[in-house]
Amino acid sequence: xxxxxxxxxxxxxxxxxxxxxxxGFAATGIRELAEAAGLSSASLYHHMGTKDDLLIxxxxxxxxxxxxxxQNALSDADRPEARLARLVQVxxxxxxxxxxxxxxxxxxxxxxxxxxxxxxxxxxxxxEALWSExxxxxxxxxxxxIADVRLAxxxxxxxxxxxAAWFRTGGDLDAFTVAAHHVxxxxxxxxxxxxRRAIHAKDMPLLPPEWFTGRWSDATDPxxxxxx
Amino acid sequence: xxxxxxxxxxxxxxxxxxxxxxxGFAATGIRELAEAAGLSSASLYHHMGTKDDLLIxxxxxxxxxxxxxxQNALSDADRPEARLARLVQVxxxxxxxxxxxxxxxxxxxxxxxxxxxxxxxxxxxxxEALWSExxxxxxxxxxxxIADVRLAxxxxxxxxxxxAAWFRTGGDLDAFTVAAHHVxxxxxxxxxxxxRRAIHAKDMPLLPPEWFTGRWSDATDPxxxxxx
DNA sequence: GTCTATACTCTGATAGAC
DNA sequence: GTCTATCAGAGTATAGAC
Numbered sequence: 001x002x003x004x005x006x007x008x009x010x011x012x013x014x015x016x017x018x019x020x021x022x023x024g025f026a027a028t029g030i031r032e033l034a035e036a037a038g039l040s041s042a043s044l045y046h047h048m049g050t051k052d053d054l055l056i057x058x059x060x061x062x063x064x065x066x067x068x069x070x071q072n073a074l075s076d077a078d079r080p081e082a083r084l085a086r087l088v089q090v091x092x093x094x095x096x097x098x099x100x101x102x103x104x105x106x107x108x109x110x111x112x113x114x115x116x117x118x119x120x121x122x123x124x125x126x127x128e129a130l131w132s133e134x135x136x137x138x139x140x141x142x143x144x145x146i147a148d149v150r151l152a153x154x155x156x157x158x159x160x161x162x163x164a165a166w167f168r169t170g171g172d173l174d175a176f177t178v179a180a181h182h183v184x185x186x187x188x189x190x191x192x193x194x195x196r197r198a199i200h201a202k203d204m205p206l207l208p209p210e211w212f213t214g215r216w217s218d219a220t221d222p223x224x225x226x227x228x
Numbered sequence: 229x230x231x232x233x234x235x236x237x238x239x240x241x242x243x244x245x246x247x248x249x250x251x252g253f254a255a256t257g258i259r260e261l262a263e264a265a266g267l268s269s270a271s272l273y274h275h276m277g278t279k280d281d282l283l284i285x286x287x288x289x290x291x292x293x294x295x296x297x298x299q300n301a302l303s304d305a306d307r308p309e310a311r312l313a314r315l316v317q318v319x320x321x322x323x324x325x326x327x328x329x330x331x332x333x334x335x336x337x338x339x340x341x342x343x344x345x346x347x348x349x350x351x352x353x354x355x356e357a358l359w360s361e362x363x364x365x366x367x368x369x370x371x372x373x374i375a376d377v378r379l380a381x382x383x384x385x386x387x388x389x390x391x392a393a394w395f396r397t398g399g400d401l402d403a404f405t406v407a408a409h410h411v412x413x414x415x416x417x418x419x420x421x422x423x424r425r426a427i428h429a430k431d432m433p434l435l436p437p438e439w440f441t442g443r444w445s446d447a448t449d450p451x452x453x454x455x456x
Numbered sequence: 457g458t459c460t461a462t463a464c465t466c467t468g469a470t471a472g473a474c
Numbered sequence: 475g476t477c478t479a480t481c482a483g484a485g486t487a488t489a490g491a492c
Contacts, residue, residue, distance in 0.1 A: 022338065024338060026251075046475060050469080155390070162389070166382055181376060274457060462489080465486085466483105467485070470481075
């Protein structure tokens with residue numbers, strides 16, 4: 001559960017998530033990273049490539065996790081409103097639980113070199129396509145009222161991505177509660193309706209907490225520093 | 229209109245906006261900034277304090293501009309739905325027109341030292357209060373349907389802030405069109421109603437383009453590099 | 457108001473011993 | 475697998491001439 005005696009590579013990764021998300025990639029020194037991971041700066045390079053490589057790995061892994069999780073969540077949902085609800089739920093829960101990783105993903109695209117940036121943007125685009133397709137389907141069968149699919153896609157993703165910036169583990173709202181609220185906000189935003197009645201989160205087959213927890217065995221955010 | 233022969237201090241500021249927004253504050257070198265502004269790095273310091281001071285000035289000025297504009301926009305709007313519409317409109321238009329400045333404001337809080345960060349966060353809080361108060365008023369008179377005012381505040385601001393990340397001047401949608409769409413999205417999100425009927429942007433007394441252009445005489449974003 | 461030259465620190469990364 | 479020592483370059487900022 002906790003990170004006591006975690007493998008060195010993982011300790012480095014966790015230290016990187018903490019520092020990159022708090023100060024930014026460019027402002028984080030290699031010595032600082034080493035100290036946070038409990039090594040000398042030279043030893044770092046036994047476990048990773050360059051500092052750039054470390055960022056690239058974090059970003060690609062994070063995007064892959066997000067897309068994979070979303071695709072799994074969509075696999076047994078047919079209706080556009082159920083699919084949108086799940087996209088929102090997955091996005092928000094991930095941005096709350098993998099909070100540091102998501103902050104890095106969402107803010108450090110500019111720190112990537114041209115090649116890596118191209119890869120990451122492509123991953124991002126294919127993830128966004130899941131949203132666009134869902135909105136287009138809901139618009140087509142008149143479940144959603146949307147003036148512009150592209151704009152609505154960006155708006156919905158912005159709405160859910162913003163969570164990463166203010167969510168705090170241990171706050172008054174847990175990840176699932178925030179996600180449920182956001183599902184409602186999203187459904188309202190696209191005026192989701194069936195039989196002329198507004199659809200709400202409580203009418204949706206949302207993913208239960210266990211659905212997520214079963215996928216978290218490997219690599220989550222590092223545990224936050226203990227409260228004083 | 230253009231920046232030909234602009235005062236040196238302004239050229240530096242513009243160069244800073246371009247570089248800070250594109251690469252980030254920490255990743256921008258002082259020599260790079262000097263070159264972009266057309267000076268030697270030593271000459272920079274005749275027109276500004278430290279690199280940190282330059283960021284602080286940009287961020288405080290931007291926050292002040294945003295809050296001032298919002299307060300002016302609210303001065304002749306009474307009803308919660310009109311006030312929300314104007315907050316959204318101002319926020320989106322500013323994030324589109326002062327795109328670079330807003331990107332810096334929204335991403336570089338972490339680059340500020342403790343003292344400046346405290347100031348800027350306070351400015352941010354008082355700006356957010358305009359939104360919270362508007363939502364609380366609309367909830368109280370049952371114009372809005374909101375489960376959690378704090379969460380809805382953050383959600384709405386996130387929705388509108390996101391525009392800065394993808395808006396491009398000269399794209400297929402101009403700032404006012406995007407803002408109008410976002411007003412609709414925002415009103416839907418809070419299920420704004422009067423007499424049991426949904427309220428839309430077209431029913432609102434939105435600010436005309438002239439309202440904004442009258443305020444842009446002084447300092448906008450630098451002109452984008454000419455197309456090839 | 458702008459420059460050249462420079463001080464001093466920190467940067468990412470490597471060499472090679474243990 | 476970790477360390478100390480070190481490299482070459484880039485970082486911010488200043489001194490002082492013009």
